[in-house]
Amino acid sequence: MRIKELLEYYGTHANIMRETKVGSTSIVNWKKQGFIPILSQLKIEKVTRGLFVARLEDARRQD
Numbered sequence: 001m002r003i004k005e006l007l008e009y010y011g012t013h014a015n016i017m018r019e020t021k022v023g024s025t026s027i028v029n030w031k032k033q034g035f036i037p038i039l040s041q042l043k044i045e046k047v048t049r050g051l052f053v054a055r056l057e058d059a060r061r062q063d
Contacts (some may be wrong), residue, residue: 001041001052009052018042034061048062 010016013027022040030036036044041054 001034001044001055002058003027003036005052006036006044020047035059 006020007013008038010019012029013024016022016027017024020043022044032034038054038056038059041052041059043058044052045054
């Protein structure tokens, strides 16, 4: 999953934090890194019951 996907679905960082149980620091770090680490993706996949799917190819910098 990509940060862009989460933002398109949830609309704001606050909504992402509330719905996925992820802290604001994590979201800021993801944006700096350019990707969501695989462990965070797996957590989001579990919390959203598969609405967003963890993908290893998305767990690296996307230029």
